[in-house]
Amino acid sequence: MSGRSVRRHVTSGLMTSLVAVLSFTAVFALVLILADLIAKGASSLDWDFFTKNPVPAGQSGGGVANAIVGTGIIVGLAALIGLPVGVGTGLYLAEYGSGRLGWTVRFVADVLNGTPSIVIGIFAWTRLVRPMHGYSALAGSVALAALMIPMIARTTEEMVRLVPHSLREAALALGYPRWRTSLRVVARTALAGIVTGCLVGIARIAGETAPLIFTALGNLNFTTNITQPMQTLPHEIYEYAQGPFEEWHRLAWASALVLMSLVLLLGVTARWAIRQRHGAAR
Amino acid sequence: MTTLPVDPATTPDAVSAPAPTPTPQAEWRTLRGRNVGDRLYRVTLTALALVLPLLLVTLLAELVIGAWPAIQRFGLPFVWTSVWDPVAGVFGAAPMIFGTLASSLLALLIAVPLALGVAIYLTEFSPKWLRQPIAFLVELLAAIPSVVYGLWGIFVLIPFLRSYVVPPLRAALGWTPFFSGVFYGNSLLAGGIILAIMIVPYIAAVSREVLLAVPANQREAAIGMGATRWEAVWTAVVPYGRAGLIGAIILGLGRALGETMAVTMVIGNRHDISLSVLQPAYTMAAAIANEFSEAVGDLHLAAMFEVGLVLFVITVIVNAFARLLIWRVARGTAVGSRAL
Numbered sequence: 141m142s143g144r145s146v147r148r149h150v151t152s153g154l155m156t157s158l159v160a161v162l163s164f165t166a167v168f169a170l171v172l173i174l175a176d177l178i179a180k181g182a183s184s185l186d187w188d189f190f191t192k193n194p195v196p197a198g199q200s201g202g203g204v205a206n207a208i209v210g211t212g213i214i215v216g217l218a219a220l221i222g223l224p225v226g227v228g229t230g231l232y233l234a235e236y237g238s239g240r241l242g243w244t245v246r247f248v249a250d251v252l253n254g255t256p257s258i259v260i261g262i263f264a265w266t267r268l269v270r271p272m273h274g275y276s277a278l279a280g281s282v283a284l285a286a287l288m289i290p291m292i293a294r295t296t297e298e299m300v301r302l303v304p305h306s307l308r309e310a311a312l313a314l315g316y317p318r319w320r321t322s323l324r325v326v327a328r329t330a331l332a333g334i335v336t337g338c339l340v341g342i343a344r345i346a347g348e349t350a351p352l353i354f355t356a357l358g359n360l361n362f363t364t365n366i367t368q369p370m371q372t373l374p375h376e377i378y379e380y381a382q383g384p385f386e387e388w389h390r391l392a393w394a395s396a397l398v399l400m401s402l403v404l405l406l407g408v409t410a411r412w413a414i415r416q417r418h419g420a421a422r
Numbered sequence: 423m424t425t426l427p428v429d430p431a432t433t434p435d436a437v438s439a440p441a442p443t444p445t446p447q448a449e450w451r452t453l454r455g456r457n458v459g460d461r462l463y464r465v466t467l468t469a470l471a472l473v474l475p476l477l478l479v480t481l482l483a484e485l486v487i488g489a490w491p492a493i494q495r496f497g498l499p500f501v502w503t504s505v506w507d508p509v510a511g512v513f514g515a516a517p518m519i520f521g522t523l524a525s526s527l528l529a530l531l532i533a534v535p536l537a538l539g540v541a542i543y544l545t546e547f548s549p550k551w552l553r554q555p556i557a558f559l560v561e562l563l564a565a566i567p568s569v570v571y572g573l574w575g576i577f578v579l580i581p582f583l584r585s586y587v588v589p590p591l592r593a594a595l596g597w598t599p600f601f602s603g604v605f606y607g608n609s610l611l612a613g614g615i616i617l618a619i620m621i622v623p624y625i626a627a628v629s630r631e632v633l634l635a636v637p638a639n640q641r642e643a644a645i646g647m648g649a650t651r652w653e654a655v656w657t658a659v660v661p662y663g664r665a666g667l668i669g670a671i672i673l674g675l676g677r678a679l680g681e682t683m684a685v686t687m688v689i690g691n692r693h694d695i696s697l698s699v700l701q702p703a704y705t706m707a708a709a710i711a712n713e714f715s716e717a718v719g720d721l722h723l724a725a726m727f728e729v730g731l732v733l734f735v736i737t738v739i740v741n742a743f744a745r746l747l748i749w750r751v752a753r754g755t756a757v758g759s760r761a762l
Contacts, residue, residue: 167560236467349683
C-alpha cells in the first residue's frame with residue numbers, strides 16, 4: 141500500500157469512529173437527562189405528592205394534585221375538540237384531497253405544524269380570554285387543540301393512504317356506499333395507525349407550556365371548573381423551577397418526572413399500536 | 423319563419439318522448455349523487471377540513487389587527503431599533519430578533535454535526551441491530567417536554583457550564599468579543615446548548631430519511647471506483663442528498679426559532695445586544711411568554727402582537743423553504759412529517 145492509500149484508509153476509519161461517537165453523544169444526552177430526572181425527582185414521589193394541594197409558599201410539604209387533575213382535564217378537553225377535527229381533516233385529505241382545497245388544507249396544516257406554539261397561545265388569548273374577560277382552562281384546551289389538529293390530520297392521512305386500493309374497490313363492488321366503505325373498511329383497517337397518530341399528538345400537547353401561560357394561566361388551588369384558571373403540570377414546573385424555594389424545586393423535579401413518564405407511556409402505547417398494525421398486515 | 427312560443431310542457435312531444443337513455447356510467451353517477459349518506463359524509467369531512475384554513479386566516483388577521491397600532495406608530499424601524507421602554511411607550515424589537523437568530527444559529531452550530539453524525543452513522547455504518555435502538559433513543563429526545571429541558575437547564579446545565587466549561591473557555595478565548603464579560607449563568611450560551619439538544623432529533627430524523635432515499639448504486643459506484651467507505655459517503659452519498667440535508671437543517675432552524683419555554687428559562691431575558699455568548703439575551707418567543715399578559719397599556723400589547731407577527735412570518739418562510747428543499751430530494755412522500 142502506498143502512503144496515500146494508507147492515509148485514505150486511516151481517514152475513513154477515523155471518520156467512521158467520529159460519527160459513531162457523535163451518535164453516542166446524542167444518546168448520552170438523553171440518558172443524562174432521564175437519569176437526572178429520576179435522581180432528583182423519584183425521592184419526592186409519595187402519597188402526599190399525588191393527593192395534596194400546594195401549601196403556601198415557603199412552607200414545606202404539599203403536593204401537586206391540582207396540577208395533575210388540571211393536566212388531565214385540559215388535555216382531555218383538548219383531545220375532545222382536536223381529535224374529531226384532526227381525524228376528519230385527515231380522512232378528507234385521503235379521500236377527497238386531490239383537488240385544490242386538498243392542496244390548500246395540506247399546505248396550511250404544514251404551515252401550522254411549524255408555527256411556534258406561543259403564537260397559537262396569542263390566538264387563543266384574543267379569541268377566548270379577551271372576550272370572556274378572564275383566563276380559563278377552556279381557552280388553554282382550545283389552544284392545545286389547535287396545536288394538535290394539523291399534526292393528527294397529517295398522520296391520519298398518511299395512515300389511510302397506506303390502505304391498499306383493492307380493499308376499497310372490493311367494498312365498492314359489493315355495493316357499499318362510499319361513506320360506509322370509507323368508515324367501515326378503509327378507516328377501520330387504518331385504525332391502529334390513526335390511534336397511534338392520536339396518541340403521539342396527545343403526548344406532544346401534554347407537555348406544552350407556552351400556549352397555556354396566558355390562557356389557562358395556572359392556579360394554586362384545586363379546581364375542576366373549566367371557566368376558571370387551572371394549574372397544569374408543565375406550567376407548575378415552569379413556575380416552581382424559577383421560584384426561590386428549595387421545596388418548589390423539589391416539587392418541580394418530581395412533577396417533571398411524572399410528566400415525562402406520562403409522555404413516555406403514551407409514546408410506548410403508540411409504538412405498541414404500530415406493532416399491532418404490522419402484525420395485522422402480515 | 424316565425425314560431426309561436428309554446429310551453430314545452432304542453433306539447434305532446436315533450437310529454438311522450440322517452441327520456442334519452444342514460445349511459446350506464448351516467449346512471450351510476452346519478453345513483454351516487456343521490457346517495458344521501460355519501461353527500462352528508464363528504465360535506466361533513468369538508469367542513470372539518472375547512473377548520474384549519476379558517477384557523478390560519480383568523481390567526482393571521484388577529485396578529486395583524488392586534489399589531490396595527492404598533493405598526494402604524496413605529497413602522498419598519500420597529501425591527502432594527504433597540505429601545506424597549508414600556509413606560510415611555512417606545513418599542514424596538516432588534517434585541518429580541520438578534521437574540522432569536524443568535525441563539526438559533528448557535529444551536530445549529532452544535533446540533534448539525536451531532537445530527538448529521540447520527541444520520542450518517544445509522545444509515546451507513548452502524549451494525550443492523552443497533553439501528554432501531556439508537557434511532558428510537560434519539561427520537562425520544564424530541565418527546566421530552568420543553569419545560570423539562572428548561573428545568574434541566576437551570577439546575578444541571580448552567581451549574582455545569584459555570585464550573586467546568588466557562589472558566590477554560592474564558593481563559594483561552596476571553597480576549598475575543600464572543601467570550602467577554604462576566605458569566606452569571608443565564609446566557610446565550612446556555613440557551614444555544616439547550617436548543618441544540620432539542621433540535622438534534624428533528625434534524626437527525628429527516629436527514630436519515632434523506633440519506634435512505636439516496637439510491638444504493640451511488641454508494642456501489644463509488645466503492646467500485648476504489649473509494650474507501652468514508653469517501654463513498656462523503657463524495658457520493660452526501661452530495662446526492664445535499665438539498666435534502668440542507669432542508670433538514672433549516673427545518674431544525676425553524677424549530678429553534680419558535681422554541682419558547684426552555685429558552686425563556688435559561689437565556690436571561692435581557693433587552694440587550696451583545697456579541698458575547700456568556701451574556702444574557704432575549705428571544706421573541708421568550709418576550710411574548712414573559713410580557714404578553716403583563717403588557718402595560720395598549721401600545722405595549724400592540725408591540726407584543728407585532729413581535730408575534732414577526733416571529734410567525736419568519737418561521738413560516740423558514741419552514742416553507744425547508745420543505746421545498748426536502749421535497750426536491752424525496753419527492754412524493756411526506757418525508758419528515760411523521761418525525762415532526
